[in-house]
Amino acid sequence: MAKQFLKGNVAVVKGAILAGCRAYYGYPITPASEIAHAAAMYMPLTGGTFVQAESEIAAINMVYGAASAGERVMTASSGPGISLKQEGVSYCAGAELPCVIVDVVRGGPGLGNIAPEQSDYNQVVKGGGHGNYKCIVLAPNSVQEMCDFGMLAFDLADKYRNPVYVLTDGFIGQMMEPVEFPEPVEKIPEKSWAVKGTKETSDNLITSIELDPDDLERHNQKLQQKYAIIEEQEQRAEEYRTDDAEIILIGYGIISRIMQTAVDNLREEGVKVGMLRPITLFPFPKKSVTKLAKSAKFFLTVEMSNGQLIDDVRLTIEGNVPVYLYNRMGGNVPSIKEIHDEVMKLMRLS
Amino acid sequence: MNNILKKSASFYDVYERRPGADKLTTTYCPGCGHGVLHKLIAEALDDFGVREKTIFISPVGCSVFAYYYFHTGNVQVAHGRAPAAATGIKRAHPDSVVISYQGDGDLAAIGTAEIIHAANRGEGITVFFVNNAIYGMTGGQMAPTTLVGQKTMTSPRGRSVNNEGYPIRMSEVIATLKAPVFIERVMIGDTKSTMHARQTVRKALKLQIEKNAFSFIEVLSACPSNMKLTPSRSKQWVKEVLADYFPLGVKKDVSEEFEPKDISRLVVSNSELPDALNLETAKVDSEKIAPYREKKINEEIKVAGFGGQGVLSLGTVLSEMGMRHDYQVSWLPSYGPEMRGGTANCSVKISQKKIGSPLVANPTILIAMNRPSLDKFENDVISGGLIIYDNSLIDRKPVRDDVEIIAIPATKMADELGNTKAANMVIVGALIEYKDLMSQEVVLESLGDVLKRKNLVELNQKAILRGAEFINNLK
Incomplete structure (x- = not known):
């Protein structure tokens, strides 16, 4: 089959764009920076937007905004940056916003180094930010899967209205392998809940605040039920x-x-x-x-x-x-x- | 006259989202500026006919529940992050009207970075910054705009410049930036100032609607509950004390000369995507590569040298050419700072079988382009493996006697061709010739597709041929 030879960090962007992602907000960090480079290159050429945010926190909140607006949107970082993003990821999970976050893990703790590690497992797989939430986490082991999971992540995110991580490491991000491109998605699922600046959506509200303990408990129970369905239906190995x-x-x-x-x-x-x-x-x-x-x-x-x-x-x-x-x-x-x-x-x- | 008494259509008639029995009044205290500012905004949205296309961002602070009231699209966001969320929203829907509504703790403390940078990008949004010099919702703590000497829960002896510094004048700070179009500080004080604030609110929103311009409106406002003053006394305080430190007025206005920004996005169909996204795939000439299908290839190659010698591209060229021979291939660099000026190496695997680990620990082939690389990796080569080294740069011979050794003056040969940088391709030519890994014809033909710098293709083709010739002269 016809293939292109490319880096994991580039493949995940191409996969995302094939999945209909047209917005990237991120902050540079080694060994994830090529994701931002590729997004900066290809988002504008494919009708999308790319912003290098002022911080990891701003980046995830731009993602929050774009996801609220119904866009397929992504960001990427590595350990230290993911730690900073956790606040925003919690808000995305609480407000049930679909988005995709790529974590190309490096050595920690602290500044650590830029060599590959898997030490973000707990902060990514177990929620990571504040509150009772979970993110779906995909773990590619090849450049082909970086591309494929770049697509799959968006399907799962929209299906469950939930943040999805692509969790990988410096090696998978930096290595090059042949990739066979999947077909682009024909149509992104309609998001009637999103806020789009239209008559139909002017009654929509994106929020994660529930002042009343009973209401917030119900919201939490609903989230746990969703995670139980995900556990039942989405296990892959x-x-x-x-x-x-x-x-x-x-x-x-x-x-x-x-x-x-x-x-x-x-x-x-x-x-x-x-x-x-x-x-x-x-x-x-x-x-x-x-x-x-x-x-x-x-x-x-x-x-x-x-x-x-x-x-x-x-x-x-x-x-x-x-x-x-x-x-x-x-x-x-x-x-x-x-x-x-x-x-x-x-x-x-x- | 009836119109004047009617509640704005940009507010809900009944505040169904508000918990409790009272669905008709707001959660704001008597004398608070939020209610008045909400009204000014809502009436402007009515008059400009943009309610349905408006997206209102509620911050963290007393206006966290603005969405109880505004009958627009509503997004509630994290503390201080409204300008970032607004960026994502506005770029998704450039035709919408996006309002970032923030208090002083939200905007001038925890969200300082977000507002500065959204302003600096000139996002097409309108920011309403309510400055009442105190944290209202969390219970009267010091704000970045709390006045010197002002007592709060966290400055119980009064704000001290020694401990807390000075109140920040955000409008003046934002006005130093190039991109913002309209910046004004107004107040909700007496009727006259409120009527002026109304004009300012309308101007700012109109600038977004008509020109997609960034405006920043700071609104001095009272917080009677935390000031422990009556509504009328607190308004007096805003007028006499707060406005004394935070001077009212236009801080920047380039709205006349500002040209509307083109924020339209390209429309790219799926059929155009392969070009736009560069999905071009490698051609495989099955006839030319046929002889290589029968070969048992399972090479683990380590390429090492100085940064700048083309070590990594030597590896990618081998891998890409391998892919064009229908081999399984992988390429893994040493990455990061060590690439910049130091030593560089990469692992290349070329095989007929699915590749497991992409990391080469014990190479079947070592390509050493400088002495440190030979020193570092010589002992790792498997017994019976191959070492190719550049003897125009390396002043010693390998000591191993259980491996094949090719000494090739690649750099010298490249210099003779007119460009030192072609040394890596001299070695590619030598390697594929010596091991008969690939079709030289395919490699030469594909080089133009593989190399980024198209002006060097011809030189590199010559280098490959020279490398092959060197091997043939050895035989």
Whole structure:
């Protein structure tokens, strides 16, 4: 098939524009800046708007405004910038505004460094800002998926009127791979609830304030019901060589690419190992994990963070099977050999 | 005469959104300026016939519930962020009338950045800034506009310039900017000043409707409840004390000469999208690449050298050419500050199989373009692998005896061709010739599509040919 060779950070913008996104508001930060570069290049050429905001906070509030107005709108950043955006994301979730946020995670905490990490898992997957909310989180592991999820994110955002994150890391953002472009969307869903400066929408109100505790509790319950439906319907995961697997490696994003090679190498040595890659982090693919936990001897969670993903694995497995952690931090990426050796070590122990 | 007594049609008849039994009056205290300013705005929207196209942004503060009253599109936003939200709204609907309505804590403290930059971009919105020198809703704390010596809950001994600095004159600050069109400070004090405020409100809105111009109207206003004054005394205070520090009047007005901005967006159909978004894909000449389909290719390549030697583009050219041979490929750079002036390296994988990790730890091929790169990566190369190094720049030979080694004076050869920067393509030519990775014909043909700088295509084609020739002379 005909393909174009491009960067993950560029692919996600092209995917978004193919999805009908015509507004980008953002602030530069390494290693996410190419997303802003591509949006600055292509938004105006495709009938959209691009604004380099004065701050991450302003950027997410511009997104809030554009989403209120019914536009398909996106922003992107990396860890420190996402921390700043959390206020606005909470407002978007509270007001049920669909929007897409790309987080190309770098090393933390604080200024950290610009090498890849996965340490934003908790602040992205668990809500992150104030209040009882969740965002849908997609975790691409290739440049093709950066493009595809750039599209899918908007469909999910509109379907559930909810913010959607594309959570990735410096490697997936910076790497180049061939991409096959999907067809552009024909028509964006009608948003009768939005405020558009028209007669029909002049009675519409976008807000997240509910003064009365009963009203606010009802609103919260409605949100929780929505999240329950999302958990039921939107779990996505990829299984690799899990059929007869006794050991399950679990990891997302760039880690899954490394694990895949590690699984192949271990299989050649006769180790019955398979891999589960969560594609959605919220909803967490509980169904797949629960199924695999029935036959697995143990799980090994591999992550570039201090044991954040592993919490969700353990909560799902509820102690039925041992769950171990292998992790690197600070921008170091586990090698194939490290994963291989960790599996061998755990096999001897178990 | 009936018209005068009638409530503005831009207000709801009954305030259904207001909780509690009272659906007819506002939540504002007697003597508060918000109610009067709301009325002036609503009547202007009526008179200009723009109620339906108006989007009113309620801030955080006492006017957080402006949406109880205004029968327009309503968006309630986070504290201080109204000008940012207004930017997103106005750009989505350039024909709408967008009102950013803010108090002094909202606009001049927590939202300082947002208002300055929305003003500086000249967003086509109208900002109403209600300055009553105090935080009303949160219970009488100090505002950035609280006067020196004024007692509040957080300046109980009076605002001290030593501790809190001076009150900020926002209209004057905004007036230093180039983009704003109309800036005036008015007050809701006596009847005369209120009638003048009415004219100013109308002028500002008209400028948005007709010219999409940014206006900033600061409205000095009373907060009797927090001032602990009667409504009439508090208005007196606004007139005599507040307006003394914050002088009334026009701070900037370029409305006469201001030309309406073109804010229309391109209309791009889906059929035009591939061009506009550059979705052009690579051509694969299946006939020419046929011989390579049979080959077992599984190369993990590390390319390393100084920043500026074209190390990263050497990698992208190899990868892109690999893609044109229907191989699976990936390219991963070392990125960030180390690219700028320091050493650079990238990982390239070319394979017939799906690529797992894009990171190359143990290369099958190392391309070293400077000594530090050879020093750093030589030992990582797998046994039986290949090291290609530029011996016009590297003053030592590799010590490994379990790998193939090609010493090529790539930089010197490129200099002979007239451009040092072509050294990377000399190596591309040598590598594909030596390993028979790809069709040289396809590579030369596609180079124009792959290279960004089209004026260098011919030079780089020559460099590739020179690299290949060098290998053939070795054989």
